[in-house]
Amino acid sequence: MISQWCKSRGLELLDPAHYVNDDVVTAADRDHFISLLEKVSSSVSEQKEAAKELRLLTKRMPSFRALFGESQDAIPQLLNPLSQGESLSDTQLELQEDLITTLLNLSIHDNNKKLVAETPMVIPLLMDALRTGTIETRSNAAAALFTLSAIDSNKALIGKSGALKPLIDLLEEGHPSSVKDVASAIFNLCIIHENKARAVRDGAVRVIVNKIVNRMYVDELLAILAMLSSHQKALEEMGELGAVPCLLNIIRESSCGRNKENCIAILYTICFNDRTKWKELREEEKTYGTISELAKSGTSRAKRKANGILERLNRAVNLTHTA
Numbered sequence: 001m002i003s004q005w006c007k008s009r010g011l012e013l014l015d016p017a018h019y020v021n022d023d024v025v026t027a028a029d030r031d032h033f034i035s036l037l038e039k040v041s042s043s044v045s046e047q048k049e050a051a052k053e054l055r056l057l058t059k060r061m062p063s064f065r066a067l068f069g070e071s072q073d074a075i076p077q078l079l080n081p082l083s084q085g086e087s088l089s090d091t092q093l094e095l096q097e098d099l100i101t102t103l104l105n106l107s108i109h110d111n112n113k114k115l116v117a118e119t120p121m122v123i124p125l126l127m128d129a130l131r132t133g134t135i136e137t138r139s140n141a142a143a144a145l146f147t148l149s150a151i152d153s154n155k156a157l158i159g160k161s162g163a164l165k166p167l168i169d170l171l172e173e174g175h176p177s178s179v180k181d182v183a184s185a186i187f188n189l190c191i192i193h194e195n196k197a198r199a200v201r202d203g204a205v206r207v208i209v210n211k212i213v214n215r216m217y218v219d220e221l222l223a224i225l226a227m228l229s230s231h232q233k234a235l236e237e238m239g240e241l242g243a244v245p246c247l248l249n250i251i252r253e254s255s256c257g258r259n260k261e262n263c264i265a266i267l268y269t270i271c272f273n274d275r276t277k278w279k280e281l282r283e284e285e286k287t288y289g290t291i292s293e294l295a296k297s298g299t300s301r302a303k304r305k306a307n308g309i310l311e312r313l314n315r316a317v318n319l320t321h322t323a
Helices: 002-008 027-040 043-058 062-070 073-084 089-105 110-118 120-131 133-146 154-159 163-173 176-189 194-202 203-213 218-230 232-238 242-252 257-273 275-288 289-297 300-322
Strands: none
Touching: 002 176, 027 043, 027 062, 027 073, 043 062, 043 089, 043 289, 062 073, 062 089, 062 110, 062 203, 073 089, 073 257, 073 275, 089 110, 089 120, 089 133, 110 120, 110 133, 120 133, 120 163, 120 194, 133 154, 133 163, 133 176, 154 176, 154 194, 163 176, 163 194, 163 203, 176 194, 176 218, 176 242, 194 203, 194 218, 194 232, 203 218, 203 232, 203 242, 218 242, 218 257, 232 242, 232 257, 242 275, 242 289, 257 275, 257 289, 275 289, 289 300
8 A cells, every 4th residue: 555655646665775875864965954944934935945845855865854853843844834824825825735745755754753743733734734725735634644644653643633524524525636545544544443433423434335335436435434344333324324235236246356355344244233234135145146156256254254144144044934
């Protein structure tokens, strides 16, 4: 996932041995870095010029990403123009895009992740960018949250800050260029249980099920839905929103083994928590043999879940005959 994401953003994910020279910070680099940060707090024209250069340098040079980790003040200095709390003009939207993208670039550096997330202004400004920026800014803000959420302590911090709600809102808007970054961020954040509860409370299940029903971004969203299916309230919402027939349709129609696996795993959890859904599964199996087919041809996990459902269906039939 990280390799694909870096490739789509034009970033090279090289073996550290390949860019040893790029990691060497010269005195000239450090002086130039300090000069650019001073310009970011200067006049509007100098701000724009410095922000564009920092964006470029942090994309191309690991050494410039590392420089941000050497000072507690570097990140606040970088983001100072965005901390005024004013509505953004077109010029400021461009500046916001460059600064948020710089923040994304320097977050790729593993040693920066904790420092970036724990800088008090960072997560609120990323949340603002998710709501108010250009579509590229919003995508890059989501990508930054995804990158930062590689660390468990950051997952908890980002979740507590309320970042899931603007991510879910952006997912609902469904801009093609932002969906993968947003979905990756939501998925990563929901690895920890408390963020699953927050995502459910903030409306993730409704947004995701509606998109899947309309066959939009099915691959990415089924993975999140499978993750959320360990939460009781999420299961109840899935049942109410008509997820069962939709998931059965995807198993029948899809050629993707991973999607089938996620669908049957979700169905298994829904049905073992809500007895009223067994009738739909029984009718599906009787009409199409969908679950039996998956029990023969699915991934090992899909086969296990499908067989679990079939055993339950057969047991119910046997009990009925006995009665």
